[in-house]
Amino acid sequence: MSAIQVLHQERIPDTGFLAVPGRLDFNQLLHLEKQFQDRKITYLIEENDHHDPALRNHMEKSGSGAMFSLSDKNPAGAGKEFSNFLNDGGILLFVPGRAAALPATPIRIPSSHLSILTAFDLPLLPIAIDCPRESCLGIEKINSLPVAVIAYGQQVAAADTSVASLQAHMLDAFEKAYSSRTILKGSLATALLLGLKDNPNDRLVDGSDDMVLPFSKILPVAIALSKHIREETDKQRVAIVLPPGKGGLIANLAVLFAGKVPVNLNFTASHNAIRSSIRQADVDRFITADPFVRKVSSFPWPPNRDLIFIERTMPELKKSIVKWAFLTKLLPASVIAAILGLNKRRDSDEAVLLFTSGSSGEPKGVPLSHRNVLANVTQFASRLNIGSESSILGCLPLFHSFGCTATLWYPVIEGINLITYPSPLETKRLAELISLHQVNVLLSTPTFLRGYMKRIDPAQLESLNLVVTGAEKLPLNLADAFEEKFGVRPMEGYGLTETSPATNVNMPDPAEETDTHLLPARSNGTVGQLLPGIAIRLIDATTEKSVPLDKPGIIILKGANIFPGYLRNEKRTKEVLSDDGWFRTGDVGFLDADGFLHIQGRISRFSKIAGEMVPHETIEAAINQVLGLDSETERKVAIVGMPDEKKGEAIVLLSTIAGQALEQECIDLRYKLLDHGLTSFWCPKLIIPIEEIPLLASGKLDIKACQQLAHN
Secondary structure, X not given: OOOEEEEOHHHOOOOOEEEEEOOXXXXXXXXXHHHOOOOOEEEEEEOOOOOOHHHHHHHHHHOOEEEEOOOOOOHHHHHHHHHHHHHHHOEEEEOOOOEEOOOOOOOOOOHHHHHHHHHOOOOEEEEEEEOHHHOOOOOOOHHHOOOEEEEEOOOEOHHHOOHHHHHHHHHHHHHHHHOOOHHHHOOHHHHHHHHHHHOOOOEEEEOOOOEEEEHHHHHHHHHHHHHHHHHHOOOOEEEEOOOOOHHHHHHHHHHXXXXXXEEEOOOOOOHHHHHHHHHHHOOOOEEEOHHHHHHOOOOOOOOHHHEEEHHHHHHHOHHHHHHHHHHHHHOOHHHHHHHHOHHHOOOOOEEEEEEOOOOOOOOOEEEEEHHHHHHHHHHHHHHHOOOOOOEEEEOOOOOOHHHHHHHHXXXXXXXXXXXXXXXXXXXXXXXXHHHHHOOOEEEEOHHHHHXXXXXXXXXXXXXXXXXXXXXXXOOHHXXXXXXXXXXXXXXXXXXXXXXXXXXXXXXXXXXXXXXXXXXXXXXXXXXXXXXXXXXXXXXXXXXXOEEOOOOOEEEEEEOOOOOOOOOXXXXXXXXXXXXXXXXXXXXXXXXXXXXXXXXXXXHHHEEEEOOEEEEHHHHHHHHHHHOOOOOOOOOOEEEEEEEEOXXXXXEEEEEOOOOOOHHHHHHHHHXXXXXXXXXXXXXXXXXXXOOOOOEOOOOOEOHHHHHHXXXX
């Protein structure tokens, strides 16, 4: 394999242009010069930037260079002078200075530099450079990976240059480079096998009974169970009804090792939603456990003949487990994979089946391919970048996409100790586990974080150095309060079931280095920067026309982690997924100059009033503020839209704190919100008192239930 691969070389224009690579070292520079052949190259640098010695010496020896300054008050004028370098097909090549950034950061250039570069009014050629060896999984053979993948973006015309347009084209090119990674063509089952085999001493600790299982013992048990599953059913999918723990992990591994697709069912959903999921998945076997059947007796359990009780089955497989314990120690992973036939299903084949929460309707089946899951594990791992001695808490439901990828596949593949517990709500026990096993990483939701605020001693969470939240918006006052109490700030992320799920996350800033630009990795109030390998576009929610990344619009994403379409639902698939793989998220937001995504809310959580899109979450935040509500402990308000003859929709407030004089309360609240800066038609027209704000098991607002309450 070539040390440096090149994609879309045909995009190099014949006419002159300003080349802007996302990063550039000495060897990459030499490779670009070969690509540009005999054309005249002029190096462009910012006067105060620092470069590695080899790079600087090479530029100085060429004798052809130009400088610009961040303090330049007339960049367009400087651009006119620089345009001379583009005559006769000449290339002005910007060489970024040294920067401290997270691995696989697509654009290692400060936004201040991007503003100047795009103000020169010169035609731009974005060049994305991915270095797979810097952000690969532990199971990958690093020497077999390319040192770099160079992907040329689409040229940006001089009249269209802006930070937003450069970002869009650079991220698009980086997506092409990242999506070419070899591991994405592989098998999730094989990756899990390698993770278990390569990290035999890493362990799972089941907090429900304190059992400790090293990966070396989990592997033979999962393989033995996989053989049993093959004998039990000819169906392609197998349902799993288990919480996080040894049973849930082994069941999921076994189904994949059997060459089948695990379907973790949401046992907290309504009976209709569960039956719909079972029908759509077309399953006839359900892996569960006796204690869990008794605990969740309200679940619409199928007949006993369809249930595989994991604790009953294991004693029957004792001989098989002993055999595989011997073979897994003796044989290399490649031979075991061949025996099990793991590589028969790979790449774009279905790996797992999840269902959406059904927060706004019937749950939709979301098949994720091997490529999707491996991509998201790789993307997520590049951001967490935690050592093999670290421990992660796994308490999110396995039917929750974040729980499945981040606390099931990721720790097994990367060889990270996994401490599990069946419920994210029992924070007292979770804090004990964090303290006892010195857990470093907590993945949660804002709803579940509130439980830690109420009754947990800060000393119990001292080992945590990273807390990441998803599924719902993280209120700033909750983040502030959690940081003040526990000394670690929660980092907000974002994703959807259809994106496997993570697409964005805030991270602690990288360590500062001398003579190096520090590129921020977190920004309060945002969901963070895009994970590597994800491109983004925005469209206007009203006109459906494309808008720049720095203007609010419906978020559309592309990447190897994007699902291939809903299960047997072509109509809905066409509504959200284009033929070339762009996924319409249904969320509205924009990207700032530093690449942080600001989410304004789901399109389903907007009301169109007098032709204007009104975000419900913005109104909720304003109400919490003007009423001084403590959203650190629980959600007390929710906004819904109701039909209105005059303006199309009206804003309605569901509240757990409403008193008897609702009409007067509504008037008082209106005046407070007007003083806060909200316009009149953003103010609630009606207050409906309720006992509790409906939430899903993930902690997300149950939109469907809220709408039902408003209409009753």
